[in-house]
Amino acid sequence: MNDFDKTTEESRSRWEANADCWDARMGDHSNHFHRNIIRPHTEELLDIRAGDLVLDIACGTGNFSERLVENGAEVVAFDYSEKMISHAKRRRRAHSNKIEFHVCDATKSEDLMTLKKDRPFDKAVANMAVMDISDIEPLFKAVFELLKPDGVFVFSLQHPCFVRPDGRYLSPSIYEGEAIRGQPVLQYYYHRPLQEILRLAFVNGFVVDGFFEVPDDDNEYPAAAIIRLRKN
Numbered sequence: 001m002n003d004f005d006k007t008t009e010e011s012r013s014r015w016e017a018n019a020d021c022w023d024a025r026m027g028d029h030s031n032h033f034h035r036n037i038i039r040p041h042t043e044e045l046l047d048i049r050a051g052d053l054v055l056d057i058a059c060g061t062g063n064f065s066e067r068l069v070e071n072g073a074e075v076v077a078f079d080y081s082e083k084m085i086s087h088a089k090r091r092r093r094a095h096s097n098k099i100e101f102h103v104c105d106a107t108k109s110e111d112l113m114t115l116k117k118d119r120p121f122d123k124a125v126a127n128m129a130v131m132d133i134s135d136i137e138p139l140f141k142a143v144f145e146l147l148k149p150d151g152v153f154v155f156s157l158q159h160p161c162f163v164r165p166d167g168r169y170l171s172p173s174i175y176e177g178e179a180i181r182g183q184p185v186l187q188y189y190y191h192r193p194l195q196e197i198l199r200l201a202f203v204n205g206f207v208v209d210g211f212f213e214v215p216d217d218d219n220e221y222p223a224a225a226i227i228r229l230r231k232n
Helices: 004-026 032-046 063-070 080-092 111-112 137-146 193-202
Strands: 055-056 072-078 099-103 121-126 147-158 173-177 188-192 206-215 222-231
Touching: 004 080, 004 188, 032 063, 032 121, 032 147, 032 206, 032 222, 055 063, 055 137, 063 072, 063 080, 063 099, 072 080, 080 099, 080 222, 111 137, 137 147, 137 193, 147 206, 193 206
Parallel strands: 055 072, 055 121, 072 099, 121 147
Antiparallel strands: 147 222, 173 188, 206 222
């Protein structure tokens, strides 16, 4: 057991405080890390096809939502920061017929199920967000229910084997950090070992059928893990 869930509202308030900074720094095309480190393998694992209905989880200011539409998808995107969603709606105005933006808390099953459409989602994606969410169990459960049979969920996160607070790996822990230099306040990170993340995938019926470990500055040091789950 941990106390992650006690920090959800404080985490939300910090993202609200950082939203304007993130919007300014991400701009219309996102930053180098997302474009060049995260996006290529994420897109490879998602394999977007024309007409795919995609759930974009913790979408921030909607850069990847727009990218999905450019690749032929229809998108339902959400974030729990109202300011982030406000920025997303403004920046993606030209794609409002293809992207629905919602304020939704990924830690609440009842909120997540309100995103259900008249057909199941083909795919779901969460870019560098799993380590920012205090309780991921409701998310994994809801995504499984919202996906079509054989649908996929692709998520990326800081590689927990290599990005560790205080050198600990197996012990879940909360720590503070700065994802964009100069953001107004530090955000919360929620460290979990891979076995805990994958346990939640397996107990909800997912199998793993895609996995990349992606370096940033050091080619022998994977900064991020990108994982594809498939609804079994």
